[in-house]
Amino acid sequence: MGAQMKEQDMTPLLQVNGLTKMYGPRIGCKDVNFDLYPGEVMGIVGESGSGKSTLLNAMAGHHAPDRGEVVFDTRTDGPVDTLTMSEPERRMLGRTDWAFVHQHARDGLRMSVSAGGNIGERLMAVGGRHYGEIREQAADWLGRVEISDTRIDDRPSAFSGGMQQRLQIARNLVTGPRLVFMDEPTGGLDVSVQARLLDLLRSLVREMGLSAIIVTHDLAVVRLLADRLMVMKDGYVVESGLTDQVLDDPQHAYTQLLVSSVLQV
Amino acid sequence: MIELENVSKSFTLHNQGSAVIPVMEQVNLRVNAGECVGLVGASGAGKSTLMRLIYGNYLAASGRVMVGDLDVAQAEPRQIIALRRETLGYVSQFLRVVPRVAALDVVAEPLLAVGTDQVKARDKAASLLAELNIPERLWSLSPTTFSGGEQQRVNIARGFAYDYPALLLDEPTASLDAKNRATVLRLVEGAKARGTAIIGIFHDEAARDQVCDSFVDVSAFSPRVAA
Numbered sequence: 001m002g003a004q005m006k007e008q009d010m011t012p013l014l015q016v017n018g019l020t021k022m023y024g025p026r027i028g029c030k031d032v033n034f035d036l037y038p039g040e041v042m043g044i045v046g047e048s049g050s051g052k053s054t055l056l057n058a059m060a061g062h063h064a065p066d067r068g069e070v071v072f073d074t075r076t077d078g079p080v081d082t083l084t085m086s087e088p089e090r091r092m093l094g095r096t097d098w099a100f101v102h103q104h105a106r107d108g109l110r111m112s113v114s115a116g117g118n119i120g121e122r123l124m125a126v127g128g129r130h131y132g133e134i135r136e137q138a139a140d141w142l143g144r145v146e147i148s149d150t151r152i153d154d155r156p157s158a159f160s161g162g163m164q165q166r167l168q169i170a171r172n173l174v175t176g177p178r179l180v181f182m183d184e185p186t187g188g189l190d191v192s193v194q195a196r197l198l199d200l201l202r203s204l205v206r207e208m209g210l211s212a213i214i215v216t217h218d219l220a221v222v223r224l225l226a227d228r229l230m231v232m233k234d235g236y237v238v239e240s241g242l243t244d245q246v247l248d249d250p251q252h253a254y255t256q257l258l259v260s261s262v263l264q265v
Numbered sequence: 266m267i268e269l270e271n272v273s274k275s276f277t278l279h280n281q282g283s284a285v286i287p288v289m290e291q292v293n294l295r296v297n298a299g300e301c302v303g304l305v306g307a308s309g310a311g312k313s314t315l316m317r318l319i320y321g322n323y324l325a326a327s328g329r330v331m332v333g334d335l336d337v338a339q340a341e342p343r344q345i346i347a348l349r350r351e352t353l354g355y356v357s358q359f360l361r362v363v364p365r366v367a368a369l370d371v372v373a374e375p376l377l378a379v380g381t382d383q384v385k386a387r388d389k390a391a392s393l394l395a396e397l398n399i400p401e402r403l404w405s406l407s408p409t410t411f412s413g414g415e416q417q418r419v420n421i422a423r424g425f426a427y428d429y430p431a432l433l434l435d436e437p438t439a440s441l442d443a444k445n446r447a448t449v450l451r452l453v454e455g456a457k458a459r460g461t462a463i464i465g466i467f468h469d470e471a472a473r474d475q476v477c478d479s480f481v482d483v484s485a486f487s488p489r490v491a492a
Contacts, residue, residue: 037343195364202363206377224363228342241324242342248322253279260280 011073013038013179013211014059019068021058027235028054032068034230034240038178041205041212043226043243045219045258051235052215053183059213060100060181061090072097072179095125099172103184105164109156109171115142116152118171126175141170145200162193166200173204180212186221198224219262223247231255266431266462267296267319272328272338274318287488288314292328294464294481298430301453301463303477306484312466313358315483316433319464320355321345332431350378355433356424360416362408368394368419369404375427386426393422396448414440425452432456434465438472450476 012035021028029051036042044052058065061082069081075097082090094100102108109118119138120128128134139149145166147159156164165185172180185201186194202225205212214225222229222243230240231252239252250256272292278284289311296302304312317323318337319330325338332353335344349355354375362371369390376386394404397418403411408419421437434453438446446469453476457463467473473480 040343040346199363199365223361227346242321242345244322245324245342248317249276249324251277251324256279 010038011079012036012071013040013073014213015069015071015079016059017069017071019055019058019065019070021054021063021065027051029058029232029235032237034237036179036211036213038211039209040228041210041214041226042228042230043222044213044215044230044232045217045222046232047217047258050232052232054235055232056181056183056213056215060098061094062100095122096175097178099175099177099180101165101168101172101180101182101185103187105156105161105168108168109164111155111157114153114155115147115159115167118156118167119174122171122175137174141174142167144204145170146196160193162189162197165189165193165197169197169200169204173208173210176208178211180210182212182214184216185214186216186218194221201225219247219259231258266298266333267294267464268329268331269294269319270329270331272318272330273326274314274323275326289318289483289486290488292318292486296431296462296464298460298462299457300479301457301465301477303473303480304464304466304483305473305480306482310482310484311486312483313435315486316355316435316464316466320349320353320433350375352429353431353433354424354427354429356421356435356437358417358435358439360408360420360423364409365407367405368399368408368411371408371419372422372426375423379427381427389426390422393426394419396452397422398445398448414442414445417441418445421449421452425456428456428459429461431462432464434463434467436466436468438467438469446472 014036016032016034019032020030032055044055046052057063059070070083071079071081073079082093100108113121116135116138119141120134123134123137139152142149142152147163147166156167159167186197189197198221204210214222216222226243228241229243229246230237231246231254232238233254239246239250239255246255247259250259269292273290275285275287278286292315304315306312314323318325319332321337328338330337332348335348337345369387372390372393373386376389399415399418408416411419417440437449441449450472453463465477
């Protein structure tokens with residue numbers, strides 16, 4: 001939620017145009033278009049196989065889409081289509097302004113390296129060289145994600161699932177990215193652990209003025225975290241809009257089904 | 266400040282034979298700065314629906330829903346987000362919060378969102394919670410564990426933390442004792458005096474007569490049943 005951002009006519013941070021990914025004759029995601037502005041959090045919901053993770057991975061450059069553009073407003077050169085960037089340029093972006101939080105923390109962490117090392121590694125990738133400073137920043141970030149700094153030398157394999165997920169978030173955010181992609185960040189965690197993670201994500205998003213794209217199948221998660229929502233089915237975006245409008249007054253048949261299928265507690 | 270012109274609303278239920286249910290038509294309504302308009306009409310007549318149309322969680326089928334110079338019926342999500350942050354407040358009947366966030370922070374959040382500094386925002390939140398008789402020992406706890414009446418008062422404190430130019434109040438005095446009710450009415454009067462345009466639903470007639478300058482009966486907007 002773009003804390004101190006004023007609604008000046010700013011450039012979108014990310015513009016996705018006609019993004020399409022096919023798996024042979026089968027549609028992964030098709031003709032996806034949207035603009036994301038600085039400080040906005042967008043949720044993407046849909047059932048398994050709806051194409052939401054395919055879309056996220058295509059935007060993040062994990063696999064090459066068949067058509068379309070993913071234009072990012074870079075610090076140095078302004079808006080650039082990331083799909084036409086050279087591999088080293090894209091890798092640099094992935095270490096600096098972009099971050100990706102995986103559903104399974106072990107996909108985003110190095111399990112054989114200490115917690116402090118996991119955080120420090122990303123700092124070193126952008127040129128951090130001073131050991132003392134790196135360790136200090138790692139300890140600071142462990143504190144921010146509520147992991148005791150006495151655990152700094154422990155390996156993530158000795159952490160609980162919720163702690164691993166928080167460590168992954170620390171590793172991703174330490175370099176001050178401007179855009180964070182998240183794939184089911186609370187999936188597979190106990191509800192009490194989820195609540196803690198949601199609270200943490202919300203405050204980090206606000207304090208750092210981050211923009212984020214969150215893929216999830218949990219409507220409660222998007223209601224709490226996302227300003228805007230896209231609903232996907234069979235690879236297409238069937239509805240998009242303000243989160244509470246899409247959830248309170250869904251227009252598309254599939255969204256109505258999705259919203260009415262949630263169990264009330 | 267708030268002006269609705271020829272607004273209509275219907276729901277299409279795609280999973281029930283695509284039934285189209287018209288719920289409102291020909292809604293015309295105007296609220297000036299410093300004015301409080303009370304919505305009246307039987308339960309189910311559409312008072313809350315009208316509020317949601319103005320706040321933007323319901324999409325109008327036609328017409329204009331102006332808040333300041335933004336037409337909510339046509340606006341982009343980010344324009345509505347900015348409107349809700351800076352211009353239009355809404356005290357709903359239910360508090361919806363992230364678990365684990367302290368009551369004090371829940372109330373301070375709208376101020377932080379417009380860039381007020383931490384200390385000032387928390388001071389304002391504390392004074393509102395005190396005014397609404399939420400015991401200080403509860404301030405650091407999440408309101409998810411509070412009683413219904415306490416949650417409602419936290420919700421009201423949150424709605425009045427930042428001075429919105431326009432405010433929607435959905436039954437802010439329901440189930441409050443006399444003392445807290447008087448406090449809420451004082452907050453409403455204070456907002457009016459600062460020039461806030463208010464639309465309110467008050468079941469309590471005495472409260473309604475005390476703060477409202479005029480009334481709109483929403484049953485007048487019910488679609489005519491074809492004879």
